[in-house]
Amino acid sequence: MKKYISISVISLLAVIALYNSVYFAKLDAKKVEEGIKNFDPAEKANYFWNNKLDEALKSAIDLKLFDSQLADNPESLIRQHGKAIGITSTYYLLVKGFAKQVTPGSEEIPVEVPDGYANYNLRTKYIFGNAARDATGFFKIDDFENTMDFNAVATELNKLILERVIPRLDSLSPGETIKFIGALEINSENITKQISIIPLEIEAAR
Amino acid sequence: MTQKKPVLGIINRTRNITFIISILITCLILSSCSSLDKSNDKVKKIAVVISTLNNPWFVVLGETAKQRAEELGYEVVILDSQNNPSKETEHFDNIIASGFKAVLFNPTDAKGSVVNVKAAQKAGIPVFCMDREIDANNLAVSQILSDNYSGCVLLGQYFVKKLNGKGTYVEILGLIGDNNTWNRSKGFHSVVDNYPDLKMVAQQTGEFDRNKAMEVMESMLQVHPNIHAVFCGNDAMAMGAYQAVRAAGKADKIMIFGFDGAADVVDAIRDGKIEATGMQFPKTMAKTAAEYADRHIKGERDFSQKVPVAVELVTKENVGNYIAYGKAN
Numbered sequence: 001m002k003k004y005i006s007i008s009v010i011s012l013l014a015v016i017a018l019y020n021s022v023y024f025a026k027l028d029a030k031k032v033e034e035g036i037k038n039f040d041p042a043e044k045a046n047y048f049w050n051n052k053l054d055e056a057l058k059s060a061i062d063l064k065l066f067d068s069q070l071a072d073n074p075e076s077l078i079r080q081h082g083k084a085i086g087i088t089s090t091y092y093l094l095v096k097g098f099a100k101q102v103t104p105g106s107e108e109i110p111v112e113v114p115d116g117y118a119n120y121n122l123r124t125k126y127i128f129g130n131a132a133r134d135a136t137g138f139f140k141i142d143d144f145e146n147t148m149d150f151n152a153v154a155t156e157l158n159k160l161i162l163e164r165v166i167p168r169l170d171s172l173s174p175g176e177t178i179k180f181i182g183a184l185e186i187n188s189e190n191i192t193k194q195i196s197i198i199p200l201e202i203e204a205a206r
Numbered sequence: 207m208t209q210k211k212p213v214l215g216i217i218n219r220t221r222n223i224t225f226i227i228s229i230l231i232t233c234l235i236l237s238s239c240s241s242l243d244k245s246n247d248k249v250k251k252i253a254v255v256i257s258t259l260n261n262p263w264f265v266v267l268g269e270t271a272k273q274r275a276e277e278l279g280y281e282v283v284i285l286d287s288q289n290n291p292s293k294e295t296e297h298f299d300n301i302i303a304s305g306f307k308a309v310l311f312n313p314t315d316a317k318g319s320v321v322n323v324k325a326a327q328k329a330g331i332p333v334f335c336m337d338r339e340i341d342a343n344n345l346a347v348s349q350i351l352s353d354n355y356s357g358c359v360l361l362g363q364y365f366v367k368k369l370n371g372k373g374t375y376v377e378i379l380g381l382i383g384d385n386n387t388w389n390r391s392k393g394f395h396s397v398v399d400n401y402p403d404l405k406m407v408a409q410q411t412g413e414f415d416r417n418k419a420m421e422v423m424e425s426m427l428q429v430h431p432n433i434h435a436v437f438c439g440n441d442a443m444a445m446g447a448y449q450a451v452r453a454a455g456k457a458d459k460i461m462i463f464g465f466d467g468a469a470d471v472v473d474a475i476r477d478g479k480i481e482a483t484g485m486q487f488p489k490t491m492a493k494t495a496a497e498y499a500d501r502h503i504k505g506e507r508d509f510s511q512k513v514p515v516a517v518e519l520v521t522k523e524n525v526g527n528y529i530a531y532g533k534a535n
């Protein structure tokens with residue numbers, strides 16, 4: 001009898017000790033519970049695009065004005081409108097202007113600035129780099145846990161341009177006038193006369 | 207009774223003398239401790255912890271940080287982690303125990319090194335990361351890093367231009383746990399993957415090591431003898447890949463692209479052996495880290511968490527503007 005009582009007591013103590021010490025839970029649920037969430041660059045880029053882009057584009061300067069300031073006083077142009085991150089001579093700016101549609105599907109559309117200092121083209125096929133991310137000044141590197149996340153947002157923004165902006169050109173016939181707002185980069189130590197613009201907004205200028 | 211009084215007097219006098227001597231010794235000890243503190247205040251120590259000194263690029267990073275910190279008046283010790291996180295932890299344990307005022311840190315692993323920076327922060331020792339980052343905000347005071355992604359966007363564009371947008375290639379990655387590895391690879395692919403006629407047929411790690419990359423390249427060439435190019439995550443691996451390609455008699459058929467701006471690769475670009483590299487500026491990063499540490503020790507607290515340093519494309523066309531690890535002028 002004593003033996004059974006001892007076994008029962010030991011078993012009860014063992015059950016109490018082991019209760020809830022091992023259990024199974026879904027990893028995703030646990031992460032949410034603990035506030036750990038995988039960074040989603042697409043979500044970040046979409047939020048910006050849907051909620052902040054229009055406001056950001058208001059700071060774009062006229063391409064003619066950009067061109068004349070680039071010729072006359074690039075330091076002042078960069079000081080007033082350029083955005084940069086870290087130790088660099090590369091600056092990003094937002095510009096707006098007009099161009100004429102060429103054959104749909106072309107790699108780029110030339111942008112004419114009468115008596116312009118530099119040559120410009122609107123990139124319409126291969127979209128890469130950080131211009132779209134950095135020209136608006138919305139994204140701050142210190143808000144990101146690491147640079148990979150920060151760079152992933154640049155990639156996602158470029159995808160959004162390919163998905164939402166470039167296809168608008170398909171409905172335009174060659175020769176039609178396009179109104180655009182875009183991002184460009186210049187290097188203060190090596191200002192070239194061939195400048196590419198990444199379009200952030202395109203519409204027919206009717 | 208009368209006989210005992212002188213004895214007691216002698217004992218009391220002895221006690222008084224002992225007491226006075228004790229006070230004098232205590233004062234002497236306190237005074238010497240205080241002068242020791244003053245001497246420590248005079249020469250503050252900074253530790254420079256480098257992931258590996260087995261790569262000349264990191265030697266330049268470490269030596270420049272040391273030199274700049276010494277110029278600013280600090281006593282500096284360089285510690286080599288030998289690409290080993292445990293070794294790195296040992297260094298941090300010693301740094302925390304030895305009264306260093308700051309650490310200029312080149313981590314071995316973005317995630318694995320977080321614990322060391324956390325320990326230093328807990329001990330009140332500010333850490334400034336150089337070139338390699340840790341996956342955490344608000345632990346290191348500041349992280350001064352190459353803008354690897356943008357640098358490889360430039361390299362990717364040049365790669366496409368040299369291959370006319372078509373051909374097959376292989377990629378030799380750096381250390382899998384290092385963010386620089388992926389920032390470089392992703393920057394490169396953000397451009398190159400837009401061109402469907404450019405096909406990557408193999409991708410393997412060379413661990414940022416010349417010999418390892420040479421072995422990897424040798425095996426890749428056995429499986430893919432007709433590739434047109436190889437993209438390497440650093441210059442040491444580019445040189446290893448070049449050795450393998452040359453040994454296979456294909457040096458004039460396979461284009462090699464690196465990243466770093468190391469001395470031998472700058473020379474190799476000039477000689478037409480390697481096509482291009484991304485020039486990082488280790489001296490700028492190291493000097494900035496040392497200057498930030500000095501300003502922090504002097505009381506400044508307003509630092510950006512991450513400071514990217516621009517990378518420039520070096521090709522045969524502009525190699526005259528560059529020397530190893532920086533610009534020519």
